[in-house]
Amino acid sequence: MVERTLTVQVARIARQTPEILSFELAHPMGRRLPGYRAGAHIDVHMPGGFTRQYSLARDAGAEDGASSYLIGVKREPASRGGSHSMHMRVREGDLLPVSTPRNTFPIREEARHHILLAGGIGMTPLLAMAQALTRAGADFQLYLFVRSEEHLAFADALRDPAIASHLRVHFDDGDASRKINLRQLLAARKPGTHLYVCGPAGFMQAVRHAAAHWPDDAVHTEYFAAPADAAGGTGKPFVLQLRRRGITVPVAGDQTAVDALHAFGIDVPVSCEQGLCGTCVVDADGEDAEHRDFCLTRGERVKKVALCCSRAKGDALAIDL
Template identity: 40%
Template structure:
């Protein structure tokens, strides 16, 4: 049976391709650094000392953290660097295993398998000004954007919201930029109402502005509400958890449909309370996934017939004309044919 998923991991840049690939990079952990309370950064280099595949700001890699455990981590270093990837990991109280495994078991010198970089959170270089909003560990893709925008001499302003200075990763790196007025720190002491007033900060939309936001679900929701009047193409979000209002619905109220495999002609029923992935697994397909909630992109799959009911937070309209995330999507047509 085919292995499904990780399709976009073959891609270093922007376009999403169908080619299925397994983790292709063997990375060695060169150093582990304390960045802030509960946050460690891991500097990863090619295990043979070779240059690493290029990436653009906002990209992430899929790290095989432990057997069957794949997690996405944004690359936080300068995209101009070809000799290393830097990721930062928050040891979350409600970890589903990934951050805990990295914090507790990975040591300098260990080897990790990872995908090549892929990017669903790209800078728009046509923007006249880039407004960067980071909440907590959501700083990881943003800090790479800062490096790239600095290198390009582009206009930007970063707002970085955390509970307190002790929980503010990469502060030493950002302090000089704060002195230049390019970065503003906001500490709320754990009470969002004491932090940055997103609604007033984002009230005025200036044509040419693009907003990029990454952070915890509450921060993302508050930012999305604050820019609801902005043009959709000017706002860019990178999720690492699912907002409450976008949880995958697996209730009996969903409409059943069928999924077909183009290469074999197999047709399977997808009942109201099952996902496509669950059905494929039940029928012997090996499906590579990570979040199974529509925000990581690991399960991306090309479709050739039918109209998906997209439920993800990753694909843009262009992507959606060819690809579907089968952990969360349903179908608007009686049958959805996957290019597998």
Template identity: 75%
Template sequence: MSLERTLTVRVERISRETPEILAFELAHPWGRALPGYEAGAHIDVHMPGGFSRQYSLARWSGAPSNAPSYVIGVKRELASRGGSASMHERVREGDLIAISTPRNTFPLREEATHHLLMAGGIGMTPLLAMAQALAARGASFTLCVFARSEEHLAFADALRAPALAPHLRLHLDQGDASQRIDLQALLADRAPDTHLYVCGPGGFMKAVRDAAAHWPEDALHTEYFAAPTDANTTTGLPFTLKLAQRGITVPVAADQTAVDALHEVGIDIPVSCQQGLCGTCVVEGDGEAAEHRDFCLTGTERRSKVALCCSRAKGLELVLQL
């Protein structure tokens, strides 16, 4: 398995979206097109201080083959471990930074006849790109955006563009009752073939998932910023990885991840978030025998795929197609 490609881009423009959110436009240093992507994709950004973080692309590229530039939104977190602080305080227009090529673990589902997009705060970024892509193809969709107030509404101009405005429902915590959305009422009844896409802070994600608990698992698609605080993505019982294509077995200790065990024997598995969020470390395998702890695979995908940075075996052995 090869490492994904890394690009060097120039910070073309930095703009203030809200008191806490900056938008960064990233372009090729020589003015060339960047690799294209489908709505819902994200990139890794390698920033000053040695930090690497994943950010969703907040604008639909218009074509899967190439893009003139990338736009990301970065919220300055008060409890930042260094990533958002580095982007806000150390990155300037004209700087060159390294990023990964786009990848997508949060795609639009072609089988859906209606798409319900639900965004909390900065979680709007992938859903904005989705809404733009759906509008361009004349698809049926609703975009629900939850924000504290008008002042805290990022990418407001893009949201209110003529193509999106008829599909937009805006919930403002500090607005009057007419500017609020009742999650229970909204998600009480699911129309046939409607798919739900959710991105936002942990509390928002939980509230939506609770309200949509009766929805079919494969109709609910989520993208998390961080693993829930009660998630265990590292420890468990020891087990053995059986690598079907190589015909070897690799032991995994109780306090070790499958990725680390494979790295120890010289088998390279690309990783990024190491929380089961981004999908970089997903491989084909006996998903039925896995204890899945990721937040990026659907129920159907979990039958034949495993996120190696966090998932473990239910029993003594887990077979992988490696």
């Protein structure tokens, strides 16, 4: 259950837009870093004691690891400190602890066609997906929704002819005749098409509304933060049944399952604490759970649960710990 932590060096910082910096992270000794598949993210532990999750913005392109990790960080006006720390306190040459890559937003191998929809900085995992799909010769389209051309991050990567031929960009301040209509775009779904979406809350809501008629298992999302109306991790009391240990752990109404386990002396890795990153996901009798996460598919929820936010439907929930 203990997650591996890497020490990486900030090899390069580049200004992408007025609000977004990219950070290239490499092994301090020039070695290769653990590999990953497009859609993965890492936890970055930054000055000030903050930890944030950032999607990897470049396809690793190899099975034997990655030469570096590339992330994009948008400085948010309402930042709780994470983006401010990355923008103001991190410099080239600095060493940062990061997690090994995790992927709760993978490309679906069963898909015959892929539609990638990104709002703003939500383009980072989808850019890596587009590169991976290009390398595989897959059928896909990448749609980016951006405020203006000035706010288009990773423009150099998007100019790659192999990507550009699959790309369409919607600028909020652009020519109305060239804007993308989500309802029209998603009105009809070709068989075998899967949809991947990442962006701010309003964008995510608009896409989910436009794709409400799509099958749940064909729509895959990556959230920046839990939606404002998310239920959170508290509610009525229940008991966790730990199958491996043969014990039970009570969870109070004002506790999350993770908090209860930690109080009991059982270490469970946790990161975002919003059901976004998948760090605390364990095998479980998922059909007995009230799922409140945003990282598991409907099919995965049958056999898994995110402990940071989900609870039992009834009086007990059995988990594989």
